[in-house]
Amino acid sequence: TKIAANGWTTTTKPVLQAADINRDGTIDLWAVASNGNVTPHLFNGTALTAQSAQTLIAPSKSWPLAEGGTEGSRVASSVESSSGSPMTGGTGATWNSKDLFNPDVRLNGTGTGVLSTSSAISTSADFSASVWVKPDAVNGIVLSQDGNQSSGFIVYADSFTKQWYFCLSKADSSAWTYSCVHHPDPNFGLVQVGVWTHLTVTYKPSTRTMALYINGVEAGWGTHDAVAGFTGNLRVGDYMYNGNHETFFKGAVSNVQVWNKTLTPTQVALLSGTPGYVLFPSDNTNYPSGSSWSTARATMKFEQGLLTITKANGGTWTRGSTGYPNAVLTLQNDGNLGIYPQPAHQLGTALWSADVVEPGDAMLLQPDGNLMIYRPDGTAIWASGTYN
Structure with missing residues (x-):
């Protein structure tokens, strides 16, 4: 079936993807153009009908972690997709090609199994961050950004409650002082060992609102007064406490993204693309x-x-x-x-x-x-x- 009579050029040539967009039991198509415009085409069994185009939410920085390498070899450098900022790993951060994302990065839960790059967000301004994770255990920091003595924000699996948490630091000090959000019901927002999970966190200083999303659905929200600083490295797999890095994450990670804006619940749901809601x-x-x-x-x-x-x-x-x-x-x-x-x-x-x-x-x-x-x-x- 013809999708478009014209417009197939080197600048607008779309990438085609298929899914049941409107959940009517038939497969539909959407075209993603190189300029970021997405046009859904609904299929009624005999013909495709184009819908209004939408614009993709481009991240400020993104590390797909998709270059790959020899199985089990160190992630020496994974280049950020827009500016080329490298994300490097220790000997315990290795390429894996035997899972959903093929490849992804395996972190071994030690000080060598961490990825890091230069500062990527401002914790006192609007920001959002997301990552795909597959934990091997209910423990460890997935994302953080360094200050002088502590991390400005952390996303982690809590070993006590077994839930996912998002926290923002109240001060760059040696004390553990954070504003944290998680699912208010202890039976929800749980860490699933061996299961790929999409985590997104957002913060908007003007309303003091911080939110944690799990697989596209908000799991917890709260308030936090913005604190400037924390301009050190963005890290995947640990955080800084009292000037030292610790609480290492063991498992797989993929597709780290950050935005210098606060994504809306609708944008997070569409970004996740996971079923269930x-x-x-x-x-x-x-x-x-x-x-x-x-x-x-x-x-x-x-x-x-x-x-x-x-x-x-x-x-x-x-x-x-x-x-x-x-x-x-x-x-x-x-x-x-x-x-x-x-x-x-x-x-x-x-x-x-x-x-x-x-x-x-x-x-x-x-x-x-x-x-x-x-x-x-x-x-x-x-x-x-x-x-x-």
């Missing part, structure tokens, strides 16, 4: 009666004006009123979630609404069964409370 942008889409969505721990159905979430462990949550066959569910452009008896959102006719106004927000039906609405900076502003 359902994303609803605030774009005024009308979801008609009969719509349904599922994650590992919940099924959500919208039927004739009634929104129902059924939890995997039993129990239901409902909002709205039944008996309206033309009713629609929508996350509006102003950020409010509403149920209307008709596709036209007439003022004063809502059967129910979440009563939030936050343009640019996003809603996710999460793997834990919770339906959440997030501000662009990652702050949670509404929840169904159906996690289980």
Whole structure:
């Protein structure tokens, strides 16, 4: 099937990828042009229809860790994709070509199994960072950036709670003093040994908001007052405490990326590309009666004006009123979630609404069964409370 009648040039020639973009059971295509524009093409079984183009979120710096080398050989230098800044490793950081990313980098959990490069972010400005990890044990620092005595930020697997953590330092001192976030429920946000996991962290000083995302879904958020400094090396596999590097990570890592901006929950979800959640942008889409969505721990159905979430462990949550066959569910452009008896959102006719106004927000039906609405900076502003 022809995707485009023209435009196939040396500057716009796209890379094609396939997936079920709209989850209708048929494979769709999207074209990624060299200028960063992404155009989805939905397939209905007989023809492809181009959708509105979107622009990829280019990182400030990125280390795919994909050069490869002799199996088990040291990662002497992995070049950053835009500026060429090298990320180098010790003898315990080695190339591996027998796993998902083929290649990736194996870290052996000692002082020699660490990757490092020059300073990549400012901890007192907007930033985001992400990495793919496959831990061999529930322990170790995955990402950090050095100060003089301590690290400015750390992402790590906590051996006590068995959860992923994101922390920002309150002072560059010999004491352990950090603002930390993790999943508030001890049964979620857990480190999975031997499983590839996508971790993303964000910080926005103007709202003091810090957030941790696991596989594209926010796992924890909190507040932190910005602290300047911490302009030392970005490190993969340990952190600095009292002037020394320690708490080494053992496992595999791939595709380290940083941004000098705060990614939104929608951007993080799309960046992750991992299954398990359902994303609803605030774009005024009308979801008609009969719509349904599922994650590992919940099924959500919208039927004739009634929104129902059924939890995997039993129990239901409902909002709205039944008996309206033309009713629609929508996350509006102003950020409010509403149920209307008709596709036209007439003022004063809502059967129910979440009563939030936050343009640019996003809603996710999460793997834990919770339906959440997030501000662009990652702050949670509404929840169904159906996690289980």
